[in-house]
Structures are given as C-alpha cells and as structure tokens.
Amino acid sequence: MPSTDTTETARERILDTAESLFAQRGFDGVTVRQITSAARCNLAAVNYHFGNKKSLYLEVFRSRWVPRAKRLQAHFRANLADQASMRPDAAAVARSLAHTFLAGPMTDEERQRHHQLMSREMGRPTEAFQMVAEDVIRPFFKELAELLRPALPKTVDQEGLSLNLLSILALVLYFNFAREAVTRITGRKYDKAFKDRLVDHIVTFVRNGLGCERMQGEEVT
Amino acid sequence: MPSTDTTETARERILDTAESLFAQRGFDGVTVRQITSAARCNLAAVNYHFGNKKSLYLEVFRSRWVPRAKRLQAHFRANLADQASMRPDAAAVARSLAHTFLAGPMTDEERQRHHQLMSREMGRPTEAFQMVAEDVIRPFFKELAELLRPALPKTVDQEGLSLNLLSILALVLYFNFAREAVTRITGRKYDKAFKDRLVDHIVTFVRNGLGCERMQGEEVT
DNA sequence: GTCTATAGCAGGATAGAC
DNA sequence: GTCTATCCTGCTATAGAC
Numbered sequence: 348m349p350s351t352d353t354t355e356t357a358r359e360r361i362l363d364t365a366e367s368l369f370a371q372r373g374f375d376g377v378t379v380r381q382i383t384s385a386a387r388c389n390l391a392a393v394n395y396h397f398g399n400k401k402s403l404y405l406e407v408f409r410s411r412w413v414p415r416a417k418r419l420q421a422h423f424r425a426n427l428a429d430q431a432s433m434r435p436d437a438a439a440v441a442r443s444l445a446h447t448f449l450a451g452p453m454t455d456e457e458r459q460r461h462h463q464l465m466s467r468e469m470g471r472p473t474e475a476f477q478m479v480a481e482d483v484i485r486p487f488f489k490e491l492a493e494l495l496r497p498a499l500p501k502t503v504d505q506e507g508l509s510l511n512l513l514s515i516l517a518l519v520l521y522f523n524f525a526r527e528a529v530t531r532i533t534g535r536k537y538d539k540a541f542k543d544r545l546v547d548h549i550v551t552f553v554r555n556g557l558g559c560e561r562m563q564g565e566e567v568t
Numbered sequence: 569m570p571s572t573d574t575t576e577t578a579r580e581r582i583l584d585t586a587e588s589l590f591a592q593r594g595f596d597g598v599t600v601r602q603i604t605s606a607a608r609c610n611l612a613a614v615n616y617h618f619g620n621k622k623s624l625y626l627e628v629f630r631s632r633w634v635p636r637a638k639r640l641q642a643h644f645r646a647n648l649a650d651q652a653s654m655r656p657d658a659a660a661v662a663r664s665l666a667h668t669f670l671a672g673p674m675t676d677e678e679r680q681r682h683h684q685l686m687s688r689e690m691g692r693p694t695e696a697f698q699m700v701a702e703d704v705i706r707p708f709f710k711e712l713a714e715l716l717r718p719a720l721p722k723t724v725d726q727e728g729l730s731l732n733l734l735s736i737l738a739l740v741l742y743f744n745f746a747r748e749a750v751t752r753i754t755g756r757k758y759d760k761a762f763k764d765r766l767v768d769h770i771v772t773f774v775r776n777g778l779g780c781e782r783m784q785g786e787e788v789t
Numbered sequence: 790g791t792c793t794a795t796a797g798c799a800g801g802a803t804a805g806a807c
Numbered sequence: 808g809t810c811t812a813t814c815c816t817g818c819t820a821t822a823g824a825c
Contacts (some may be wrong), residue, residue, distance in 0.1 A: 357791080372692065375596035379819065389792055394820055398791095405756065463691060469746035470687060471593070488753070509754050510769045517742035518735055525690040525738075531701065532709070533730050548731045552777035578808080600801060610810055615802060617808090 358396045360386040366407045368458075374404055374473075378394040408464070410473040415453070415461055416483045425448040427494075437498040440491065441553040442516060442546070448519040449549070450542040462523035469520070488512060512557065518549050579606040579617045587628045588677075591684040595625055595694075598755045629685070629696040635673070636682055644668040648715075658719040661712065662736060662774040663767070670770070671763040680723040683744035690741070709733060735777065739770050 355363075364386040368377040373489040379393050379400050386392075397403040427435055435443075441534040451458065468476040492508055499508065522529060522545050526537055574582075585607040589598040592772075598619050600614050618624040648656055648664040655662075681771065689697040713729050720729065743750060743766050747758055756762040 373594055375594065378807070378817080380817080390790085391821080400819070428820095457607065466687075466691060469749040470684060472748050472752075476749070480749075505767075506754060506756070507769070510766070511773070513742075513750060513753065514739055514769070514773050517746075518738050521734075521738035521742060527693050527703075528690040528697070529695075529734060532734065533727060535727070536794095544727075545731070548728070548735070552732070552735050556773035556777040574794080599799080610808095613808070621801065650797095692796085766810085 357386065357388040357392050360388065361392060361396060361403070362407060362411055364402055365459055366411050366464070368468075369404060369407060370443075370460040373467055374401075404473075405475055405478070408479055412461065412464055412475075413479065413483055414488075415457070416479075419447055419451060419453075419461075420487055422452050434497065435494060437495060438550065438554040440494050440498070442550045444491075444515060444555070445519060445546045445549040449522060449546050450539075455537060455551060459523055462520050464523040466520055511556070515553050518552065522549070575641055578609040579605065581609060582613060582624070583628060583632055586624055587632050587685070589679040590625060590628060591666055591688075595622075607763055625694075625765050626696055633682065633685055633696075634700065634704055636678070637700075639670060640668055640682075641708055642673075642675050643772065655718065656715060658716060659775040661715050661719070661769065665712075665766045666734060666740060666770040668773070670743060670767050671760075678718070680747060681782045683741055687741055687745040704740075725750055732777070736770075736774050739773065740770060743770070 365377075365382045368382055368385065371377075382403075383390050383392055393400065393403055397406055423443050426447060427439060429444065431439040437567060447459070448462070453461075465479075468479070472480075491512055495508060495512065499511070500521060503511070529535060533541075535544075580764065582603060588596075589603055589606065594599075595616050601611060602615055603624075604611050612622055618627055620731075644664050647667060648660060651664065652660040669679070669683070686700075689700070693701075712733055716729060716733065720732070724732070751757060754762075756765075
C-alpha cells in the first residue's frame with residue numbers, strides 16, 4: 348500500500364497513490380477524484396501540481412518507476428557479483444534477474460505495481476514507454492545482452508539473443524502481472540515460499556531454455 | 569479488422585467491433601459511442617441488444633472469445649496428431665501450442681485480439697475470466713497437463729507441472745500481447761518469417777526448459 | 790499551497806416516435 | 808429493430824477565495 352503519511356507533501360502522496368491506482372486499473376480505469384481522495388487532498392491538487400491527468404501519469408514514470416528500475420538494476424548487479432565473481436554464466440544471470448524482479452528488495456505490492464505498469468505499457472505503449480525505453484530499458488537490455496553473449500553458443504545471432512532476453516522478461520513480467528490468475532490455478536498465495544519456488548522454477552526453465560548445460564547446485568542471497 | 573459487412577446484423581457488427589476495441593484499449597478505454605459509430609449503427613443499439621456496456625463485454629467473451637478458443641483447441645489437437653501419432657513428447661506439445669497460438673489458422677489481427685483480451689483479464693480478472701476459466705481454460709489446462717505428465721520426469725510434482733504450463737502460456741501470450749514492444753526491440757514486423765522464427769524460438773526454449781532431452785529435428789505443418 | 794465552487798462537456802442509459 | 812432526442816451522472820479542468 349502506498350505511503351499516505353501526513354508528513355509527506357500532497358504532491359508526493361498523489362504520486363504514490365496515482366502509481367498504485369494506475370497499476371491496478373490502468374489510466375482510463377482511474378479518475379482524478381479517486382486519486383485525490385485516496386491521497387487525502389483536494390481535487391484541484393492534481394491540476395495544480397501536474398497540470399493535468401496525463402502529465403501526472405508521465406510524472407509517475409519519471410519520478411517513481413524510473414528510480415525504482417535503477418534501484419532494481421543496482422540490486423541485480425550486486426546480486427550477480429555475489430554469485431559469480433568474474434564471468435557470470437547464463438544461469439547466474441537468470442537467477443539474479445528472477446530473484447531481483449520476483450523476490451527482490453522491495454515490498455510485494457511495490458513490485459507488483461512496478462510490473463503491472465510496465466505490462467500495460469508493453470501491451471499498449473504510450474509516451475511513457477518511449478521515455479522509459481530510451482532511458483532505462485534499452486541500456487539495461489544492452490548490458491544484459493553483453494553479459495549473456497559470451498555465455499551463449501556462437502551459433503546464436505543478435506536476434507536470437509534478443510529473443511532469449513525477451514523470453515526471460517516475459518516469464519518474470521507474467522508471474523508478477525498475472526498474480527491473480529496464477530493464484531487461482533495453483534492455489535498458492537505469493538508468500539515467501541511460493542516466490543522462492545517461482546524463482547527456482549524460472550531459473551531452471553531459463554537456464555535450460557538458453558541451451559546451457561545444467562549446473563551442479565546454486566544458492567543465492 | 570472486424571467484419572463490418574452490411575449483410576451482418578447490427579448485433580453481430582457490434583460484437584465484432586466491440587471485441588476489437590476492447591482488446592486494443594480495455595473496457596474503460598472504449599466508449600459505447602465509439603463502438604456504435606464504428607459498427608455503423610445507432611447509439612441505442614448497444615442497450616437494446618445487450619442491456620448495457622458491461623453485458624456487451626461479457627457477451628463478447630461468450631459469443632466470440634469462447635468459440636474461437638474452442639477452434640484453437642481443435643487446431644491444436646489436429647496439429648499434434650499430425651506430428652506425433654500416439655504418445656506425443658513435450659517438444660511436440662510445445663510446438664503445436666506455439667504454432668496454434670502464434671501462427672495458427674486465424675488472421676494476425678484476430679489472434680492478437682484474442683490474446684490481448686485474455687492478457688487484460690489475467691492482469692485484472694473480471695466476471696469474464698471467471699466464466700472463461702471454468703468453461704474453457706481449466707478443461708484445456710487439464711488436457712494439456714495429462715499430455716505432458718508422462719513426458720516429464722517423475723520428480724516433477726503437480727505444482728511443477730502447472731508452473732511449466734503457465735510458463736509456456738506466458739511466452740505465447742507475451743509475444744502476442746507485447747507485439748509493439750517486441751517490434752521496437754527486435755526491429756521485426758510480425759510477418760510470416762518472424763512468426764516462424766518465434767515459434768521455433770519458443771519451442772526450443774520450452775523444450776529445453778522442461779528439462780527434456782533434445783530431439784533430433786522436427787518439422788511441422 | 791490548499792480549498793470551494795462551478796464551468797463545460799462526455800459518458801452511459803432511456804423514452805418514445807417511426 | 809432502429810432512430811432521435813434527451814436525461815443525468817460523473818468527468819476533467821479552472822477560477823478565485825483564503
């Protein structure tokens with residue numbers, strides 16, 4: 348649940364609640380009235396601080412999504428360095444990614460919010476996707492590609508590399524985005540045990556999917 | 569593009585255009601006015617034929633999504649029977665699934681519509697998901713599980729089986745749902761060549777992901 | 790910066806003629 | 808079954824007091 352501390356400024360409370368509501372219901376599914384009343388401030392506050400509803404949506408990405416993505420990237424790098432000191436193999440990269448995105452440093456709710464916002468943008472890109480793609484995703488994608496490149500067979504071309512990375516992201520996004528559906532099918536809540544299970548599952552799936560040999564046994568964080 | 573033939577009744581035209589628009593923009597992103605004007609009929613027609621907007625949304629699933637899903641399932645079974653006459657292995661199941669869902673018997677636009685509707689429901693289930701899950705998805709899921717069960721190591725439990733199936737669906741849904749993002753990253757349009765490439769990629773990814781041995785070489789349809 | 794009040798309009802839904 | 812005309816609610820956005 349977004350922080351609705353009274354010590355926060357109205358502007359910050361609006362950003363937090365707006366992010367949460369946009370993630371849950373999408374831009375069109377949320378009204379400015381719902382945002383301001385959940386943020387315990389006046390209806391006019393959105394227009395005062397952000398100009399209009401759409402600019403608020405963009406500002407959510409700029410000031411909430413992007414910094415969080417950068418923190419996630421930092422966590423990924425630290426986690427990877429813990430596992431594999433020099434040349435990480437594909438399995439290590441996959442585990443760090445899955446762990447960071449599924450069970451990483453943030454609260455469950457924050458993580459789900461993060462991935463739901465991105466999933467919505469992937470299904471129907473807006474200006475926000477443009478911005479985030481240039482500034483955050485593309486550089487990180489390149490970084491990941493360079494990490495994976497030496498771990499893959501030489502027969503894999505640039506496009507194959509991209510498809511493999513997209514597939515990893517597909518799994519991670521899906522298991523965060525479709526939580527309710529996954530819960531209905533498996534009967535499992537997203538508690539620590541299940542998230543660990545999901546990370547293990549994704550790592551195994553991805554490691555083999557990339558066509559690498561199995562590893563002997565890995566532990567992480 | 570939905571059929572807007574004048575020979576169709578207004579009711580049918582509304583269902584077709586509504587499905588297309590709901591898939592593109594979601595329930596809240598579409599107005600009844602947009603639907604009726606794109607279907608070239610009067611504003612009042614939605615309420616006359618369906619009662620209200622929400623019932624129209626449900627009827628789209630009942631009379632469009634469900635029958636298409638059943639046709640897809642039939643195509644999957646036929647395709648699988650072509651490949652593997654008796655006991656299909658995991659790779660054959662994966663290939664038939666990927667082919668059916670990514671390059672199957674329907675138009676590109678129809679397939680994308682189908683998966684976007686479902687992706688939206690997975691992210692935020694409504695009554696429609698409830699209905700579709702009971703009547704269509706769960707039985708097919710069971711059918712797939714029984715097909716895959718004998719092809720997997722005995723160490724894989726029921727939950728592992730479910731996770732593997734969910735992962736396959738994650739890949740298929742993702743590459744249909746996030747077409748624009750995939751196109752931006754890979755630079756490829758969804759033409760026949762790229763779809764074939766995607767099917768091959770998913771089959772390889774999944775086959776290995778399921779922890780089965782490699783196969784010697786498969787051809788299909 | 791924050792509020793009240795309201796303009797101005799688009800939304801879903803309906804009544805009733807044809 | 809299909810249309811026009813309209814109701815009424817709820818939306819975004821703004822003006823202006825405090």
